[in-house]
Amino acid sequence: KERGAAVATRQEVDQNGRPVSKIVKKGVNDFHFGRTLGEGSYSTVLAATDRQIHREYAVKVLDKRHIIKEKKVKYVNIEKDALNRLTEHPGIVRLYYTFQDERSLYFVLDLANGGELLGHLKKMGTFDEECTRFYGAQMLDSIAYMHSKGIIHRDLKPENVLLDEQMHTKITDFGTAKILDIRSAGGTGTDGPGSGDPMDGAEQERAVSFVGTAEYVSPELLTDKNACKASDLWAFGCILYQLLAGRPPFKASNEYQTFQKIVALDYRFPDNFPAVAKDLIERLLVLDPSKRLPIEHIKAHSFFEGIQWGKGLWKQKAPRLRSYV
Numbered sequence: 065k066e067r068g069a070a071v072a073t074r075q076e077v078d079q080n081g082r083p084v085s086k087i088v089k090k091g092v093n094d095f096h097f098g099r100t101l102g103e104g105s106y107s108t109v110l111a112a113t114d115r116q117i118h119r120e121y122a123v124k125v126l127d128k129r130h131i132i133k134e135k136k137v138k139y140v141n142i143e144k145d146a147l148n149r150l151t152e153h154p155g156i157v158r159l160y161y162t163f164q165d166e167r168s169l170y171f172v173l174d175l176a177n178g179g180e181l182l183g184h185l186k187k188m189g190t191f192d193e194e195c196t197r198f199y200g201a202q203m204l205d206s207i208a209y210m211h212s213k214g215i216i217h218r219d220l221k222p223e224n225v226l227l228d229e230q231m232h233t234k235i236t237d238f239g240t241a242k243i244l245d246i247r248s249a250g251g252t253g254t255d256g257p258g259s260g261d262p263m264d265g266a267e268q269e270r271a272v273s274f275v276g277t278a279e280y281v282s283p284e285l286l287t288d289k290n291a292c293k294a295s296d297l298w299a300f301g302c303i304l305y306q307l308l309a310g311r312p313p314f315k316a317s318n319e320y321q322t323f324q325k326i327v328a329l330d331y332r333f334p335d336n337f338p339a340v341a342k343d344l345i346e347r348l349l350v351l352d353p354s355k356r357l358p359i360e361h362i363k364a365h366s367f368f369e370g371i372q373w374g375k376g377l378w379k380q381k382a383p384r385l386r387s388y389v
């Protein structure tokens with residue numbers, strides 16, 4: 065039985081006229097499916113409208129036979145478990161419920177109408193400091209929440225950062241996430257090697273045998289196959305660099321050469337790169353994960369001066385997109 069499967073209730077009355085709410089499971093016939101929003105390696109995400117309440121969702125459709133054949137059942141369950149833990153944050157795509165028919169699994173999720181951050185970045189070339197500060201702050205707030213729930217994303221990149229109609233960020237694609245055991249989930253999101261407290265490091269389970277997208281992979285994942293919370297902060301540093309420079313810091317003509325650049329910390333800032341942002345990124349792109357700036361220190365860095373953390377960050381208007389020239 066899927067958790068969170070029964071979400072729709074229909075008000076009915078019993079024989080004495082007393083209102084009863086009947087749990088009704090929604091199915092594929094309750095939706096009108098629209099355009100394809102994105103294709104994952106084992107899934108397709110479509111826009112879909114709930115016929116009863118006329119509300120638009122994104123529905124991720126997974127082919128059961130394909131998943132079983134490709135031995136990806138574990139990843140589907142990890143994604144569902146991760147999404148079920150990450151339900152109270154505005155910066156993370158929300159899973160409402162799942163259902164299935166004989167052929168497919170369906171995840172009913174928030175629709176992020178603004179599409180991928182990558183698309184906007186490609187159109188603009190670069191983001192100016194104000195935009196980078198705002199989008200960086202929203203991403204960091206969401207990463208802090210994920211980590212506080214014991215979830216490491218492991219594949220953060222501009223394609224996985226979506227925008228909603230208010231142009232606020234929504235992080236997505238948790239199929240490659242690592243769920244740490246309950247013990248280490250309680251932290252404020254800064255525990256583990258990233259916080260420099262070696263004892264926490266021991267608590268963190270070690271993730272093995274998964275490598276994210278080449279340009280954003282952390283050195284520890286390439287050298288000793290260990291992903292930790294600080295691996296997401298490495299990717300975050302790469303994304304901040306990319307927003308201001310218009311390209312990721314480590315990019316070569318093939319994956320192997322990109323990996324060589326990463327483990328050799330072989331990257332340069334463009335001459336006109338803003339100094340304060342450069343200082344922050346230099347403290348994130350550090351080979352030793354335990355020496356990377358922990359989240360609370362990133363929030364306090366002068367690059368994020370003026371950002372109001374917490375709920376205010378999600379209520380304010382997104383800045384108009386401008387390029388860094």
Ligand SMILES: C[C@@H](Nc1nc2c(c3cc(-c4cn[nH]c4)ccc13)C(=O)N=C/C2=C\CC1CC1)C(C)(C)C
Nearest residue numbers: 101102103104109122174175176177179236237238
């Ligand atoms: C990253 C993902 N792409 C996407 N995943 C999701 C979208 C989404 C929307 C647009 C879009 C909207 N308007 N224009 C484009 C473009 C790509 C999207 C959405 O709205 N809601 C939930 C999503 C994913 C949920 C997933 C955690 C289960 C891939 C490429 C893997 C299919």
